[in-house]
Amino acid sequence: MKFLKKKEVLIIDPLETLLETSSTKGAEYVGIRGGIINEKRISALNGVIKKEMNCVDTGYGIRILSDGITSFTSVPDIKYAPREVEKAIRASSMLSNWKRGTSSLSNSAKSEANIKVNPKINWKDLTKQDFDTYISELYDYVSEKINVPAMIELDLLFFNWSERFINTEGSRIFQEYPYSILTLTGRVKKNNQVVKFYKNYGGLGGLETLPFQNLEQTNEFIEVVNNLPTAKFVKNGNYKAVLCEDFAWTCIHEVLGHSLEADNVLAGRSFTAGLLGMKIAPSIVTVIDDPYIETxxxxxxxxxGTKGKGTLLVEEGIHTDFLHSRETAAAMDAESSANYKAFSFEHLPQVRMSNIFFSPKDFSFEELLEKTKNGLYVGDGLGGSAETQTGEFNLNAQYGRLIENGELGEYFLQLQVSGNMLDTLTKITGIGNRLLAQPGSCVKNNQRIFVGSVSPKISVSEMRVS
Amino acid sequence: MYTDDELKEIAIQIIHKLEQKYNFKESEVFIQSLSQIRGGTVFRTPKEFHSTNRAGCAIRYFNNDKLFFSCFPINSVLNRIENLDKQSIYPIESQSFSFPQITEDSKSIANIYDKRIASLDEEDFFAIIYALNEQDEQIKDVILDSSVTYSLERKIIVNSSNMLAFEKGTWFDIDVRALYRGKDIIASSEKYLTSRQIPNSLDGLIDDLMSETIQRAGTRAKISNLIVPVVFSPNAFADIFSFSFIPLLCKNEKNSSGKYDFSSDFTLVDDGTIPGLPNSTAFDDEGQNQSKTVLIKNGDFINELNSTQFSKDQSIQTGNSFRVKLFEQFPRHYKVYPAINPSNLLISEGNETIGELFDDIGEGIYVNSVQGHMTADSQTGVFKISTTDAYWIENGSIKGTLPSFSITGNMLELLEGDIQFSKDRKVVRPRNTPYSIVIPYILTNKVSIFS
Structure with missing residues (x-):
């Protein structure tokens, strides 16, 4: 039994005790995550605060490898964990009596770390007056520059995520990160219908990651909102296109990225399975996943407990790697890329992207437009769906703009881009020279996590637009 | 996990603390306890076994006539609310309302609780997985993957009426995928089913899946005419309808409803009291009794869904306040602020079977599944989707499978037009939504095809 020293009083460490008892029940491997998530959400409409919600969530997630079968249990209170662990081991035993378990874990270094990222401006230290001032100054700036009748919504999300991880291999890791997201939404009338545009800001850290102290960051949002009332519907057709950073990221994340997750490969849900080592894109295309970008x-x-590292997924057009957990790495004779993630202790992690992006190249925005000459500029993403098994995708953009003689022209309302990813990759003609990092989120098998929307602008020779 | 009595006791302790320590005149405690087990097979090998448990509570209270909301874990809530009045800076903007009078704690709906699910017994659970695997092994050239989830939810609401509402509900969820090697392609199809009890048989689901998968691997066809009638399957239409229309039914949506001239064949009812349907429940997440509400009758909007908080007329309550979290395995979560949502929607049936609809059109397209529907716009009704499973129909029967193509349309116009509903209806819980829809096949001429 191990002990924690707290205020000169020795108390039993419940995680260590649980690990010790679990490992005596025949499990080959046990990993325990104990987490605390603190959230504050504030919403305002036209500068007036309408809603605040505060949530605290605590609990434990226990992953067990027994008889070649992985099982997972989560509990809100550790006192319920021993019974649930026994149940999970019993289930593994039943399954392995039925069919031989094949799960195993690739080797991993024993890790010890204590990481705490402190925000420069912590939301917990802010007073009502501080929030009132920040929000009203931002709203005043935006509303002054918006010259059409509009409703401006502001949604703030601060969360402090902390998790302690221990396993039977001796790893002991504590991580605590603050994240902040601001979503600005503008709603305007177009032919008696409401149309909207939203944009996310933020990243790793506190209030300093949001545009409150650099109001000019909202200028692009303002410009799009100003142009929505006169925006037109795009004509269906195939277009040469320049994709803005967020849409380029949506495309690479939803279609290529998910197909590169090794659990999807092993489940037969990846169009890139079997393409390792093959040329899948022009040589200007290099794709990386890197958890160290501060989004x-x-x-x-x-x-x-695997130390994060960047993973080169596509190098000069050649598919070089997949994203792995220790389990998929063992199955595919590879190394874990440290992409086994779950936001909450309540869920068994899955292989997830962190910040996936096209490596930037030499083209300025003006050069991408010039190269495209006549076509369509595709604005910020609005989600959509993709079949990772086939690479077919169907993604929406919040707006578009005409490209005419290499110049940006009139605005288009929400549009949809569809196609096949392998086909689209071959049509990439240029990649911008500047990475933009914004907050993004991703849902896989009913688990949402936050990820970075990181990308340069790209140009493509043809996209199907409706 | 916590026993029923422990959960009730904690709820009462919290409400007493809110009343005694803070002297709140109006307060509400909502407790959710969720236990799930999940497992299945992929490529004939066992999937991970999950056993997940959640217990948390949400508190709403009026302090000096201002409404506040916070959430806490059950095991520390009594300590954490020590400084409740200092945690929230801003109130939630709301009209004045009272939490509903909880009158009966014994009221219940039949067939929403299955003891076999509630026991969360892994032996019983795996019996289903084994049975599915046996079916898989009997079918040549097909691999059948499955994922089965048992869910037990217990919810408790206690408010200043000093009565306690308690309900246990169970859900059985199954996702199945078939992979079939056809003549020259490998085809796959997926199906899912939600029910409140373990179904007597899954044969119908598996048979449908098999025939669909084999059909997808069959002869390929081309769209020879872009201006043809389209028949949507219940699943495909439910997906589009959910994101392009259903938000209009909720009273706090920004757009006002009631200005439409829908087909007189179109009747839509919300009914949370039908035994056994996926979202039937004795009371909603504010403690208001569920009801049957006719929303659209013969093409006319006659009612809207509401909740205690968002009801202008407090005397008419539809009981449609739910704490919905989209994109979750279990679509309700105590951490979400209660909002208006449907329970079970029922779309009127027509006079003809799906076979007769096919005969009527002669030449056309049958759309079995779609993607891209989640970005439909309920303000305008506009949707743009891509098909993931569609067929060319000739002489009233399926001629061959079609490659993916785009469909655009406007749900409001589509429902105003010459729409036809089939006699056969299915219970569908659209992906990523908390409600179910009893929905027929739909025949329309009012969509555009873009290939």
Whole structure:
């Protein structure tokens, strides 16, 4: 039994005790995550605060490898954990009596770390007067520059995520990260219908990651909102296109990225399975996943204690790697890329992207437009869906703009881009020289996590637009 | 996990503390306890076994006539609310309202609780997985993957009426995927089913899945005419309808409803009291009794869904306040602020079977599944989708499978037009939504095809 020293009083460390008892029940491997998530949400409409919500969530997630079968249990209170662990081991035993378990874990270094990222401006230290001032100054700036009748919504989300991880291999890791996200939404009338545009700001850290102290960051949001009332519907057709950073990221994340997750490969849900080592894109295309970019996708260790590292997924058009957990790495004779993640202790982690992006190249925005000459500029993403098994995608953009003689022209309302990813990759003609990092989120098998929307602008020779 | 009595006791302790320490005149405690087990197979090998447990509570209270909201874990809530009045800076803007009078704690709905699910017994649970695997092994050239989830939710609401509402509900969820090697392609299809009890048989689901998968691997066809009638399957239409229309039914939506001239064949009812349907419940997440509400009758909007907080007329309550979290395995979560949502929607049936609808159109398209529907715009009704499973129909029967193509349309116009509903209806819980829809096949001429 191990002990924690707290205020000169020795108390039993419940995680260590649970690990010790669990490992005596025949499990080959046990990993325990104990987490605390603190959230504050504030919403305002036209500068007036309408809603605040505060939530605290605590609990434990226990992953067990027994008889070649992985099992997972989560509990809100550790007192319920021993019974649930027994149940999970019993289930593994039943399954392995039915079919031989094949799960195993690739080797991993024993890790010890204590990481705490402190925000420069902590939301917990802010007074009502501080919030009132920040929000009203931002609203005043935006509303002064918006010259059409508009409703401006502001949604703030601060969360402090902390998790302690221990496993039977001796790893002991504590991580605590603050993240902040601001979503600005503008609603305007167009032919008696409300149309909207939203944009996210933020990243790893506190209030300093949001545009409150650099109000000019909202200028692009203001410009789009100003142009929505006169925006037109795009004509269906195939267009040469320049994709803005957020849409380029949506495209690479939803379609290529998910197909590079090794658990999808092993489940037969990846169009890139079997393409390792093959040329899947022009030589200007290099794709990387890197958890160290300071977005809401930042982390140092993944949810099984593997130290994060950048992964080169596509190098000069050649598919070089997949994203792995220790389990998928063992199955595919590879190394974990430290991409086994779950936001909450309540869930068994899955292989997830952190910050996936096209490596930037030499083209300025003006050069991408000039190269495209006549076509369509595709604005910020609005989600959509993709079949990772086939690479077929169907993604929406919040707006578009005409490209005419290499110049940006009139605005278009929400549009949809569809196609096949392998086909689209071959049509990439240029990649911008500047990475933009914004907050993004991702849902996989009913688990949402926050990730970075990181990308340069790219140009493509053809996209199907409706 | 916590026993029923422990959960009730904690709820009462919290409400007493709110009343005694803070002297709140109006307060509400909502407790959710959720236990799930999940497992299945992928490529004939066992998937991970999950056993997840949640217990948390949400508190709403009026302090000096201002409404506040916070959430806490059950095991530390009594300590954490020591400084409750200092945690929230801003109130939630709301009209004045009272939490509902909880009158009956014994009221219940039949067939929403299955003891076999509630026991969360892994042996019983795996019996289903084994049975599915046996079916898989009997079918040549097909691999059948499955994922089965048992869910037990217990919810408690206690408010200043000093009565306690308690309900236990169970859900059985199954996702199945078939992979089939056809003549020259490998086809796959997926199906899912939600029910409140373990179904007597899954044969119908598996048979449907198999025939669909084999059909997808069959002869390929081309769209020879872009201006043809389209028949949507219940699943495909439910997906589009959910994101392009259903938000209009909620009273706090920004757009006002009631200005439409829908087909007189279109009747839509919300009914949370039907035994056994996926979202039937004795009371909603504010403690208001569920009801049957006719929303659209013969094409006319006659009612809207509401909740205690968002009801202008407090005498008419539909009981549609739910704490919904989209994109979750279990779509309700105590941490979400209660909002208006449907329970179970029922779309009127027509007079003809799906076979007769096919005969009527002669030449056309049958759309079985779609993607891209989640970005539909309920303000305008506009949707743009891509098909993931569609077929060319000739002489009233399926001629061959079609490659993916785009469909655009406007749900409001589509429902105003010459729409036809089939006699056969299915219970569908659209992906990523908390409600179910009893929905027929739909035949329309009012969509545009873009290939």
């Amino acid at each position: 809401v996708g930042f982390y140092e260790y993944d949810s099984e």
